[in-house]
Amino acid sequence: MRGLLGGGPPDDVDPFTPDDDDDEYRPQSARSVNSGLLSRWLVPRAIRRWAISLSIETPQAEYELGSAIPFRVTMKNALPIPITLTTRSPVLWAWTVEGLTEASHVDQYDPPDEEGKLHFERGERKQFAGEWSGRFRVTEREWEPADPGEYALGAHVNVDGHEGSLADECVVRLVR
Amino acid sequence: MALVEINDLTVNFYTEEGVVRAVDDLSYTIERGEKFGVVGESGAGKSVTAMSLMRLIEDPGQIESGEILFKGEDLLEMSEERVRSIRGNEIAMIFQDAQTALNPVYTVGEQISEVIRHHLDYGEREAKERTIRLLDEVGIPEAEARYSDYPHEFSGGMQQRAVIAMALSCDPDLLIADEPTTALDVTIEAKILDQLEDLADEFDTSIQLITHDLGVIAQVCDRVMVMYGGRPVEKAPVEELYYDPKHPYSVGLMSSIPRIGDTRERLQTIPGTMPDLVDVPTGCSFHPRCPYAEEACTRKDPVLVDPETGHEASGDPGEHAAACLEYTGDLTGGLDYTVEVDGEDPQITPGDQRE
Numbered sequence: 001m002r003g004l005l006g007g008g009p010p011d012d013v014d015p016f017t018p019d020d021d022d023d024e025y026r027p028q029s030a031r032s033v034n035s036g037l038l039s040r041w042l043v044p045r046a047i048r049r050w051a052i053s054l055s056i057e058t059p060q061a062e063y064e065l066g067s068a069i070p071f072r073v074t075m076k077n078a079l080p081i082p083i084t085l086t087t088r089s090p091v092l093w094a095w096t097v098e099g100l101t102e103a104s105h106v107d108q109y110d111p112p113d114e115e116g117k118l119h120f121e122r123g124e125r126k127q128f129a130g131e132w133s134g135r136f137r138v139t140e141r142e143w144e145p146a147d148p149g150e151y152a153l154g155a156h157v158n159v160d161g162h163e164g165s166l167a168d169e170c171v172v173r174l175v176r
Numbered sequence: 177m178a179l180v181e182i183n184d185l186t187v188n189f190y191t192e193e194g195v196v197r198a199v200d201d202l203s204y205t206i207e208r209g210e211k212f213g214v215v216g217e218s219g220a221g222k223s224v225t226a227m228s229l230m231r232l233i234e235d236p237g238q239i240e241s242g243e244i245l246f247k248g249e250d251l252l253e254m255s256e257e258r259v260r261s262i263r264g265n266e267i268a269m270i271f272q273d274a275q276t277a278l279n280p281v282y283t284v285g286e287q288i289s290e291v292i293r294h295h296l297d298y299g300e301r302e303a304k305e306r307t308i309r310l311l312d313e314v315g316i317p318e319a320e321a322r323y324s325d326y327p328h329e330f331s332g333g334m335q336q337r338a339v340i341a342m343a344l345s346c347d348p349d350l351l352i353a354d355e356p357t358t359a360l361d362v363t364i365e366a367k368i369l370d371q372l373e374d375l376a377d378e379f380d381t382s383i384q385l386i387t388h389d390l391g392v393i394a395q396v397c398d399r400v401m402v403m404y405g406g407r408p409v410e411k412a413p414v415e416e417l418y419y420d421p422k423h424p425y426s427v428g429l430m431s432s433i434p435r436i437g438d439t440r441e442r443l444q445t446i447p448g449t450m451p452d453l454v455d456v457p458t459g460c461s462f463h464p465r466c467p468y469a470e471e472a473c474t475r476k477d478p479v480l481v482d483p484e485t486g487h488e489a490s491g492d493p494g495e496h497a498a499a500c501l502e503y504t505g506d507l508t509g510g511l512d513y514t515v516e517v518d519g520e521d522p523q524i525t526p527g528d529q530r531e
Contacts, residue, residue: 090190090236090238091190091195092190092192108195109188109195109240110240110241111188111190111195111238111240112238112240116190118192126192128192128193128194130194130454130455131455133457133458133474135458135474135475137458140477141476141477141478141479142475142476142477143458143459143474143475143476144475145475
């Protein structure tokens with residue numbers, strides 16, 4: 001018998017205990033296709049990017065100063081095959097206000113130096129709801145309210161050169 | 177030197193919905209033999225903090241920054257092999273759900289004695305003897321006969337005791353108990369808490385007790401840290417927290433404890449829910465639920481300060497610190513509540529609450 005931690009050798013025989021011979025029998029359920037890997041191998045990068053579209057929208061075009069601005073980001077895979085986009089970091093996508101990520105003048109995250117994967121099933125549509133408080137983060141611990149005016153609310157998938165279908169913007173107006 | 181010293185710990189989960197900051201810039205210490213409580217609602221970051229201490233954060237979670245010093249050594253810098261030798265041996269954990277913590281196809285006794293054989297190099301007979309002794313100490317009746325039972329043959333309370341026995345099997349220096357009594361009825365809860373205290377005293381073990389129940393903290397702990405939205409909002413010796421709570425969230429938690437003989441028609445609650453950690457409110461993250469919130473609370477994120485002086489908390493184990501703008505002079509209306517001590521049980525009455 002092999003122990004739970006691969007350690008001690010108890011001498012009783014337990015019918016449920018795995019032993020070394022079990023290694024040759026692979027679980028049948030493991031025979032699935034790694035569609036993410038296949039997508040990366042078989043579908044050219046340009047087509048993968050073309051297949052995914054992103055849009056951002058707000059319920060209204062105009063909000064009163066001081067109120068939060070809800071938004072919805074929609075991503076869609078137009079192809080009937082699974083698609084995986086490789087992102088620059090584990091932060092898969094981001095929203096911005098006037099180009100500032102999450103309306104912040106300070107970097108909020110320090111993600112590990114590794115790629116991320118944004119996976120879409122065939123024809124999948126993903127929707128994410130978010131909210132801009134109507135304030136800008138100016139330091140680590142301080143925020144300032146936005147002035148009246150028009151602001152570009154954007155979202156993009158975190159890939160190099162995310163122009164085109166992987167980014168979108170809409171404009172909201174803040175009024176007194 | 178403190179047994180455990182956590183400095184500026186930040187843990188993020190990189191999910192499809194966004195970055196979840198489960199623990200944000202958290203620092204605390206646990207002294208040898210101390211019983212340290214961590215309290216907060218579900219989603220406050222209590223369990224993630226404990227998992228970080230065991231270095232058990234799994235993908236997509238990342239310990240992004242900070243250090244976890246255990247006996248002066250940084251757990252985050254250790255090799256996996258070294259961490260495995262500490263885990264279960266010097267730092268043990270009682271998981272929230274005993275039923276899932278136990279392997280259903282091994283006998284309870286075998287699961288405990290294997291830990292002893294693995295970490296302490298005991299022979300099979302000695303490990304079995306020690307396991308039976310431990311099962312007896314945690315109150316499993318007929319421990320010798322029960323040694324060969326499978327987990328499904330144990331009741332919920334007995335399973336929890338078996339998990340406690342497993343955690344104590346190697347005389348750990350630190351025992352992390354993550355809501356050890358949440359799934360149990362109150363009579364078993366009281367017994368298990370007593371046992372935890374007794375056993376910790378007997379083995380001189382430090383305990384980090386994680387719970388959402390302030391009553392449990394009061395019974396067991398020396399010091400307490402109240403967490404909200406992944407951050408500590410108040411740290412205090414347990415009596416000070418009960419008799420003189422300084423943060424509105426602690427006040428809310430305290431005033432929502434039901435009391436025998438209470439004449440109020442409805443139980444007082446904290447309105448709203450814990451924020452979505454992908455989209456944390458600006459300023460003080462508690463401000464949308466705080467009855468005393470002002471405009472300043474939406475713009476400034478308070479740090480832990482000494483409520484008397486307003487100076488940034490020093491991190492001394494005995495100090496009382498709270499993260500509220502009231503203590504840095506940023507609030508104009510103040511915090512309007514009173515604490516009435518009736519017998520041994522303090523009762524908190526909110527004053528006029530502002531909307």
